[in-house]
Amino acid sequence: MSRVLVGVKRVIDYAVKIRVKPDNSGVVTDGVKHSMNPFCEIAVEEAVKLKEKKLIKEVVAVSCGPTQATETIRTALAMGCDRGIHVEVTGKDYESMGPLQVSKILAALAKREEASLVIVGKQAIDDDCNQTGQMTAALLDWPQGTFASEVTLEGDKVKVVREIDGGLETIKINMPAVLTADLRLNTPRYATLPNIMKAKKKKIANMKPAELGVDMVSRGPGGGSEGDILRGLLAVEQSSRQHGGLISSSRTHLHPAIVATDFHDSSSLKGYSETLSFTELIQPTGG
């Protein structure tokens, strides 16, 4: 029987109102409530469910980041994971850490732990990248079942129902594989107090990216530190909504061409090809 690796990310709690830093360099994170990324919760739940069905033997939760990342691993342990791995990334490395670095770490760990499945959330709610799972699969040269809304193990293959634009797509891929969890995969359980107490006794191994042979710097094509692939430049708050205005009558403000058209008579619509800009549609005439 097999081992599953689950990646979990510590993000600002989904219910918190995000505020931009006064210097526009990013968002305020100090003193703000953080919790496990909701899609990661779904990934953990799926892995724990597989273990409860006795289809896999062990679930290992992984998180990359500073010390606080261990809180997120503890939550995963309280949900039923067996042990955790905290890959310590701090300072500048943490600020510039993105899907590429995380996927390198997950790939290295997947090999080291001899995992048959790597399950992550489809995306994180802070960066919405939706890249880590796919990059991990590519680095490992493993098949991927992304946007999973249903996962069934069938011997040494996995049947995945994926949520796609047109509806649902069912694929069957070989294990080992990478899966990314979508919203409808399951409903994550709440951690109960007794499980939180038990989780305190479970082991969390601590290691640095270098021990896994992973280089945390992201380099652009030019090489050297000048070409960071991903660098945050500016964070700006959404402009507040402007007041609407009341107009007295729609008829007086519509473009004459629209007023003249009989929309019930389809023949009058054929050949109607005039393109109107929005401002032309609503003319502030003296009406």
Next chain:
Amino acid sequence: MTFALRPARRLYPQLSAYTVVQYRTIKEHTLKNAGWERVIPALRSVCGDDGVSLSEAVREQHGRDESVHRCCPPDVVVWPRSVEEVSALAKICHHHRLPIIPFGTGTGLEGGVGAVKGGVCFSLRNMDRVLDLHQEDFDVTVEPGVTRKGLNSYLRDTGLWFPVDPGADASLCGMAATSASGTNAVRYGTMRENVLNLEVVLADGTIIHTAGRGRRTRKTSAGYNLTNLFVGSEGTLGLITKTTLRLYGVPEAVVSAVCTFPSVQAAVDSTVQILQAGVPIARIEFLDDVMMNACNSFNSLSYPVAPTLFLEFHGTENSLEEQVTVTEEITRDNGGSDFSWARDAETRGRLWKARHDAWYASLALRPGCKAYSTDVCVPLSLLPQIIVETKKDLVLNRITGPIAGHVGDGNFHCILVLDPDDQEEVTRVHEFTERLARRALALNGTCTGEHGVGLGKRALLREEMGPQVIEVMQGLKATLDPKNIMNPGKVL
């Protein structure tokens, strides 16, 4: 356009005019001397230009809740951001004798936020922090903008929850103000038992902590119980700006069950015996045959059309097995049948769907109509009697009134579905609710188990309490709010 204020002489005046929205110009309210030209800038200086609104739409939104009472918009709505701002605004209102109406989520069921004398509506939703969570002490303090679902979402990683669950996603401070309750009061209690401390702003702006600042003990015998004086005061004694709540551990496992009975008596007898057997049952809900029929139609289910109990058990895996076994035996002894139970979340949801959709199923009985919920509560042993008499009354007067009840507390709701434009039906229903309330009072009960007195039950409160008690209540009101500006026209 202005309409004259109609004095609330009848017990349920709200049932006589649903759709009349009271428009009153700013000039019409009680303020005679100073004039709004001085007050509005004063209010703005406290909570900023954005924190004060005179717009008609905003005022209308803040003049109604989820009851059937007509909208009574305030003259102005303010959004304070801190208790200091609340206090400063209260001082202004106190000086100018302007009514103060606290507003949480507007999900009340008794018209508590209607500004019957105009005034200033304090919308507290911007004060929405969860403060001071103490996991090992099982307590947390929240501001008025935090709702019960919001708090439980915040607590989801801690293994703790706040179990009081009225139907709406209400503000926790609002729930404290109305002494709200929910479906699991039978095990976890109502707000009365779960509020440890309150921060309250009085009519003159004074800020007090009812149990002392920062105190959060599970029990106390220090001085007068001011905390529970304000719980249930519905904004008539002060504005609640913080509440310290008692938390519980999330149940390890949950089992739900459903059982049908040959009569109301059998269902309630089972309830009493289950409680006597010491089963720590978490939820025990009663639906009568009319309601079961409505639920079957609404959800295309096929439950037997008979008095039904919906039960929920919380505990460890082992204890659940014992609880369910004991309960099943009791129901069988009382003629119960079709006892089905479920452990996993999906099946539990399906079993309880009938109960969850009760309100909508009732409305669906007569599309286009509105619904009003009664809320009487009697001692457990007298529940069969009052339900049987009430059902007779409903049939005799051709009123659509499926019944759903928190039978473990002796509290039941008659969901009265009526056409608000049919004056004759409105009157008939009105008189029915009066009779029901009086029936409950005659059986040592109360006219409101969990919704509050609000606008419509003040006369009933007088009957329930008696003149001397009302005098004591009025004395307290006069002491804490001599100018009668705190939510006038409610409770007393």
